[in-house]
Amino acid sequence: MISIKKTISVCILIILYSAGFCQQKNYWQQQVNNVINVSLDDQQHMLDADITMEYFNYSPDTLSYIWIHVWPNAYKNDKTAFSEQLLTNGRTDFYFSEDKDRGYINQLKFTVDNKPAEMEDHPQHQDIIKLLLPKPLLPGAHITIHTPFHVKLPKYFSRSGHVGQSYQITQWFPKPAVYDAIGWNLMPYVDQGEFYSEFGNYNVNISVPSDYVIASTGKQISSSTKDGLKTVLYQQDQVHDFAWFADKDFELMHDTIQLNDHVVDAYAYYNKKNAAQWKNSMLFIKRSIITKSHWLGTYPYETVSVVEKDGDDNGGMEYPTITLLSPGNSDKELDVVINHEIGHNWFYGILATNERQFPWMDEGMNSYYDKRYQHQFYDTAYNFLKSKNNFINSRIPDDFENAALEHLFRTKQDQPINTLSENFNSVNYNLIAYSKTAQWLAFTEQKIGTNAFDSLMRQYYNVWKFKHPQPEDFKNIFTKDALLADGKFFDAIHEKGALQKSSVKKIKPTFLFNLKETDKYNYISFFPALGINKYDKLMAGIGIHNYSFPAPAFKFFIVPMYATGAKQLNGTGRLSYTFYPGKKGSRIETFVTGSKFSRSVFTDSTGKKNYLSFEKIVPGIRFSFAKEPLSTRNIFVQFKSFQIKETQINFTRDTVAQVYVISYPEKARFLNQLEINVSDNRKLYPYTFQFLAEHGRDFVRTSITGNYFFNYAKGGGLNVRLFAGKFFYTADRTFLKQLETDRYHLNSSGVRGYEDYTYGDYFYGRNEFEGFASQQMMIRDGAFKVATDQLLNKIGKTDDWLSTVNFTTDIPQKINPLSVLPVKIPLKLFVDVGTYAEAWNKNAETGKFLYEAGIQLQLFKLIDIYWPILYSKVYRNYYTSTITEKRFSRTLSFSINIRNLGLQKLFPQILY
16 A cells, blocks of 8 residues: 555656656657677787677668767877867877877778778868768668777877776777767867767677786676686666776775665775775765765666776776776775766766766766765865875865865956866866856755755756756756746856855964965965075065965065164065956056165275165056966066165265265166066967066167977977067267166176166175176076176177077986986076177177077076086187186076076065
């Protein structure tokens, strides 16, 4: 006897099902059943196989051809969509890979119902072909397609391939593209963005050397071994893909999961050396299956498997009934990854949406359930930034993804949820498709209540399982709830920006930094500050800043320090305010920076040290142009006005007392600077271009600097730097004006501290003329490393025009003599060639062109040491006549690249 309560529940369920099916009354989908026989050659890393496809045309259309995905050809060369996308996302490993590490599929010879069938190449993509049918395929009819095929497996770059003799066999066989209501869904293989395939039944015979363990989609039906070859038959119905893995070192853990109407066999395959990391994996598999079955709908298959991935990258990848993943660094991390990848069985596997078009319908929905799972078993979301340091943990956000999302929203760099996979940049793909979608669903749950939300999701699952739902199908289910009936909740997937307004924040002091609960607090951070130079000696103080993540609109960074040498208060600081006009991420930043330090010291006849300092205040404004999400190009225009005071030393003669009087007046000067900067930080062949126009008293200085980097296949590369500058006088060019503007003149030799007229670089001994500190230079203007400072007129210095080209190349580790050291020390070669106006004068003291070449040694990415070995005759004469002692050490020069510490990224322009 059925209870009244159960009868009512059944009636409600029937009504819901009926309503759901009404919405899909015209829905249809194709079916492709597959029988595959495949054998692995683990010496050549190849597959030999044949496939028989039974293709059912349930569409209302007559088909004269079928598009076939042959995705192993994505690894064929560097002209594929896969290769191009990796470059866009900053990876060059495949682009520079050797032929032996690439892959392909060939030996295709199609027959259709035992009749030969022709193929045509896709006009753009090598991993898509058109199969021409011998006769039209009518609606309701079916055909049998057969072909042998051969696959050379690539080295593991993305999902498919091998790591040594560990095999990941995915996207490996010819697969018909989905034909649905919108037509053929053609998609090349890519790394970011997953797949869309037809459902069907699979029977796959896999043959491998007998010492391999196989993990596969589906249920094992039989196994036999003959002549050292093991053959295993796997079957699985109602799936749209089939993947398998083989490794000699797999250990196997097995258990069962009891669901409402059937038992699921659960398997964990892991490397025996990592057994300790996998000890709780079966518990995690069970929890994942049970929670999703409860929240969404019963897991329909008889098996579920989790396989440890070999290789260096973390994370995982899902396939029907099986997933491949890395164990991570902790039990919790393994649990989180297992739960996420198994969860894809519901969204990628059973609700098989077109993830290239709608990644949120898989990744985002799955991420929402990740959050629920984590809060149920761990109270808080998993934080990949967690470390063993409690101090760090107390200052990082519990949910870094939400903080990162808020940063994207503030800076208007986000994209709408309903963006195509291929149109997302890599950051937004992870933060928008995954995390913002999860937020949106969580807010929807809060609005209608958990019970109502779960009921709607179960209906969505039950109506659309084993089908290909679209966004409108999801919307139609959810608008049945009265609170969502107007459909406005769905507008969020088409819009940029935060889903909810930020709350008012309180100010809170903290030590060093704090990124925790930045949704509640604006932190004022205090930190100890240290500095040093030759004149001020050690400097110590307390810094204060409000730099945080997400970055506030108003930012400040102030570091007062007491100088133990000069016994005065020094320091640096920056205030800025950032606007984001428009909706595409253009940025206007107004700022003022300031600093005060000693630049030299003079000891008078009494032995008293008198410190000569500089002070600068630099107001400015920068406009950064908006860019397309996938672009790596940055363009900005910046104007700064340097207001500088310098303590001078002045000698006058007291004619009455017949003594010299020394005074230390302050002298003010200004420099207005306009910069136009274009850079492309792409991984392959990055470049920068800078135009600089500077105006000071009685002069204008203009320059163009370009850098272009040519990557080498084995790492490193050749940097080519071009410089061209022109100096103009805005008053009469007199000898006095030349002296007054000397520090601004164009300089082919290494620029010293005195010539750093904006005080933009760090110099330990800014005005030293002897000792090693005097050999520090900065890369500017001609960037020659040979310095001729002891001459009255430096070689290659001009108040007219200057042009140079600089080459710097890495030395491959194989021939780097320093590669034997336990610490990696990059060794480079440099060549500089240039010319300047005076070299073209009649009876010029130098040849028309100057050159030098030598060795560059980089230490800790901070200090570059230069040793010129070959150089122009004029430099040789200088060394011979002027540097008569300790010539080797005195011909060395070095630069300190303080920006390489990352301070420029954390605190932009504080060094200006």
